[in-house]
Amino acid sequence: MSTLERLNEWARRSVTLKLLVIGVMILFLLIPTSMLDGLIRDRQSLRDSAQTEVASKWGLQQTVGGPVISVPYRYQVLDAEGKTLTTSGYAHFLPDEINIEGTLNPEERYRGIFVVVLYNTRLQVTGHFGAYDAAALNIPETALQWEDAIFSIGLSDMTGVQAAIDLRFGDTTRSLGPGTITNDLFDSGASTAVTVTGAEQRTDFSFSLDLNGSSALYFRPFGKRTTVQLSGGWGNPSFDGSFLPQEREVSPAGFTATWEVLQLNRNYPQQGTGAYIGKSSRGYVDGGYVEGGYYPDGAVSENDVLGLRLLLPVDEYQKTYRSTSFAVLFIFITFLTFFFIEVLNKRKVHPVQYLLIGAAIILFYVLLLSISEHLLFASAYWLSCAAVVTLITGYSWFILRNLKLTLLVAGILVILYVFFYSLLQLQDYALLVGSLGLLLILATIMWLTRNIDWYQLNREE
Structure with a gap:
């Protein structure tokens, strides 16, 4: 086996390198995530201009x-x-x-x-x-x-x-x-x-x-x-x-x-x-x-x-803006799910596939913004959720070729979207519920990885 082939094989099996690549991809996805805020502000500005134009003629x-x-x-x-x-x-x-x-x-x-x-x-x-x-x-x-x-x-x-x-x-x-x-x-x-x-x-x-x-x-x-x-x-x-x-x-x-x-x-x-x-x-x-x-x-x-x-009963832009604050956390948890599928079930996911999944997550917020301008926020949220969960679940099937793992991914996505929607509805208890939810997520990760010998994984590199 040539040096290049050995290097490619090491890169394919290296858990440490995969973690570094995932971290770089999350940082890369911060760019379009930050652009979401600008898009929401642009739509708000357009709405305010329309309101001012009408109001200036009325009072x-x-x-x-x-x-x-x-x-x-x-x-x-x-x-x-x-x-x-x-x-x-x-x-x-x-x-x-x-x-x-x-x-x-x-x-x-x-x-x-x-x-x-x-x-x-x-x-x-x-x-x-x-x-x-x-x-x-x-x-x-x-x-x-x-x-x-x-x-x-x-x-x-x-x-x-x-x-x-x-x-x-x-x-x-x-x-x-x-x-x-x-x-x-x-x-x-x-x-x-x-x-x-x-x-x-x-x-x-x-x-x-x-x-x-x-x-x-x-x-x-x-x-x-x-x-x-x-x-x-x-x-x-x-x-x-x-x-x-x-x-x-x-x-x-x-x-x-x-x-x-x-x-x-x-x-x-x-x-x-x-x-x-x-x-x-x-x-x-x-x-x-x-x-x-x-x-x-x-x-x-x-x-x-x-x-x-x-006040209007619903300000869709304010709620959409609040929802984007969870985008990075959502991407992180989703990537973490696929990473542990790789580690625990020996299923390989290519970095390009990670990027496509991250792009689908970001697309959720674009769909939410555009649909909420025509429908109630709750309807827009669940329609966007259904579209993105269906997209990622179908893609996961072709990546993993395992029904159990695909349903696991779908279940985790649904739980995350339900959890974050509940946070959007809360005002006084949003911080408390959010921190308890993160504690539960961390506890679940620690439980699932309690028996992994990370040194053994590195020796397998």
Whole structure:
């Protein structure tokens, strides 16, 4: 026998070399496994783009803020050098009480194969302003130009406004126009001039909003006491923001929720000047905090809101992404099964055959992703499982030519897919069940190999 023939025979029989080759193949299969994550993210991005395209024409997620009374001011001061400087801006006064009641009417629309969650909400907003505490501002009271006061509300996406906004303010009725005059408070919204003297002790207001939006609805708690009562026909809401509802009831038919937020729960006062809640850092004149009720720029987080998100019952991409985290472990256990078949039953499996089996395992996740875009995740999982188990089982028959061993491979694959599916369904106990499952797998391997004389196998090389 020539040296080359002896080398080939050693390579064919060497258990150590086979283990090294299997390890290299597992590392090689990490490349397409990592590409699965990129494929899922691409499909998610495509879905998000489709949802944004539809929502932009209907109305994006809405954030309702206000109402607020903004009063312009202007006064002169002397600097250190005796020069006269003119300071101007807006002083903002928040309501004592805001009550919001509304219903949310959601619907699902499709852009291709992707679902978009849209809604229409009709809100009734009532409340009152108390006495205007102009003395709390760090400006002369005579600088306030009450005759030019503005009533404004913030709406994050004006595309969703479906009807005129008629305001009842005190004894007068006005219609709000587009724009907020000053951008200290909101980037977009509606406003109107109101008659205010600054001496009022109480002024009631009320108005209705008919809004279209998508995915989420939020409110800013601008009152000393803000209450929101919301109901809707969506059975899977996610209550979001900085404040959870005091009362809520969720059923498959819909939800009802009630929030109540006090002034003390916020981090900004009832009156002030300059930049305000939810604004990004900008160079306002009144940007820094000083005594007297200034709203320091960026002092309040954009997350200082209450509201909810309308979640889809199943996010197939999230579950598919979670399932890919088990891909490497699945490949490892499957390869280990064939390796022990080789060792214990003297059946030889070529490295190319290992690679083809690994490719079939990876194909499972591609099938799962593509089918889950059209069917429920559970149906997609078991259809993909049936296809891949059938493929690998049939291939194993041609490799092993042994019915008992082929059925063993099929049984192990089915057990693995059932086990990993159960992990996907668990939330709180996924780590516990997963670790116990791995312990059981390791114990089984140790039991099956307890009588193998590995040194004897090496001497047979």
